[in-house]
Every structure is written in C-alpha cells, then in structure tokens.
Amino acid sequence: MEMYEVQEMAEKVMEAIHKEYKALKTLNVMILGKTGVGKSTLINNMFNQKLSDTGVGKPVTQAIRKITKPDFPLAIYDTPGLELGGYNAIDALLDEVMGEIDKGFKSGDVGQAIHCIWYCISTPSHRFEQAEIDFLKKFLGKTSAYDVPVIIVLTQSYSKNDVQSLKKEIEKENIPIINIVPVLAEDYIIDDEYTAKAYGLDTLSEIMNSVIPDAVRKTFIAVQKASLELKKEGRKQWSQRQQRQQQGRVSFLFHFQTPSLSSLNRLLC
Secondary structure (H helix, E strand, C coil): CCHHHHHHHHHHHHHHHHHHCCCCCCEEEEEEEECCCCHHHHHHHHCCCCHHHHCEEEECCCCCEEEEECCEEEEEEECCCECCCCCCCHHHHHHHHHHHHHHHHHCCCCCCCCCEEEEEEEHHHCCCCHHHHHHHHHHHHHHHHHCCCEEEEEECCCCHHHHHHHHHHHHCCCCCCCEEEECECCCEECCCCCEECCECHHHHHHHHHHHCCHHHHHHHHHHHHHHHHHHHHHHHHHHHHHHHHHHHHHHHHHHHHCCCHHHHHHHHC
16 A cells, blocks of 8 residues: 555544543553563554654653644653663663653643553563563553553464463562563564464454543544455455456456467467
8 A cells, every 4th residue: 555545644633533532631650671572563563553653753851752743632651762871771760760650640631631551571582581570560650640551462373382471470479460462563574484463453453442541532532443454454444455456467368368360270270
C-alpha cells in the first residue's frame, strides 16, 4: 500500500472519530523498558499509528517525551531505555517517572493522569535482570498510592518456549503487577520457510480495557475502533491491489500464449 493511501485513510478515520467523540478525555499510557526492547514497534502496531515515528514529541522532563497526534485522543509517555549508569540510571529515571505520575494525579483532571503503564522486556534476552527487578519493586512500591495499573509486556515473543521460561522467572519475584502479556507486534521471519505470525495485541487490549478508569474507557474503545478501521481498510486495499496484479498477469499470459488463427492454420497445413 502506498504511503499516501495510508495517510489518507488515517485522516478520514480520525476525522470521523474526532467528530463522534469530541468530548473524550485523553488516554495516557506510559511505556518503560531497557533500550532495544521494541517499544516503538509495540506502540505503532497496538494503535496502528506511526506515533513513535511521526507523532509530535514534546519533552515533559529531561528524560520523558510525551507523544501525541492532532485530534487523536491518545498520549504516549515514552521514557528512555533503562540503563545501569549515566543520567538514565535507575534512581534518576524513577524520580522523573514518579514526578510525572504525581503531577497528573494532583492536577485533578483525569485527562492529565497516567492511566496505564507498560513495562517492556525483550523475550529473546532470556533474562529478568536484577537491575530491572530492583527498579520495578521500587517503582511499584511508589505507584501503589496512585492506583496506576502496571502490565509487563514481553516483546519480540516469537519463541513460545522462551516466553514460558521468562514468565516463570518474573513470577518468582511476586511483583504486584496486573499481568504478564507476551506480544509479537509484527510478523517475524525466522527463515525462508517459516514466519512467526504476530499475536498478543488483542490480549493486551482486553487487559487494558479491563483495568483503565471508566472515564477513559470510551477513549480507549474509540482508539481501538480507529485502529481496527485502518487495519480493515489496509487489508481491503491490499486485496484489491493483489486482484489487479493477478488480472494483469492473466491478461499478459492470455495475450502472449493464446495462438492466433493464422498460427493454427500454419500448424494444420
């Protein structure tokens, strides 16, 4: 599908959504995790919007970036990759994240509060590092006062065996999270003969819908509606293009392979 077709579809769908849901509160999702865990891929595929690539990124602190799109009732609070040293060390990042959560809570405006947090761990890493365990335990101890649901998302989960092993490692820590959700946000090519199909986004969506505040549930449904419409339109455009290509191939073969009447006469003579 051409980029302009996708953009045109997005504009039409979001225009309809915006007209229907003008009074919706903004849904605010915060995403954390180490560098390279696939946060951008997860965001873009979950909401079928190139938010992490084309959204307007506004720094709200030195470490946190708020990503939005005009007339789209969603804000992603993107944090830098969790590192063991430097400015984005555990304590520094924890202070900034908690400061943003506290600011939204104290505003008294549900549209400013953080409604859900995803903590992303890459399944192929095969480990739940002690630094992450320490960070999450401190983080969850502080967020409990704000009643913000935290979901661990196992990204890049093309190996089901690795998923089960990593889940067991996380569950051993007895961390008070909502759930652990394995996700493969995009099809993953293993080799020439096998491609692991994307999965898990629908499960993440269902869990989110069950834990976010009632005041923003309609917003989440609207965002998901937009995502589904775009995906449906995308499949339709792809199918139509495939049909046109197939018709073109059939026409080409018919034109060059069907013998002419004069050719048949020569063969019969």
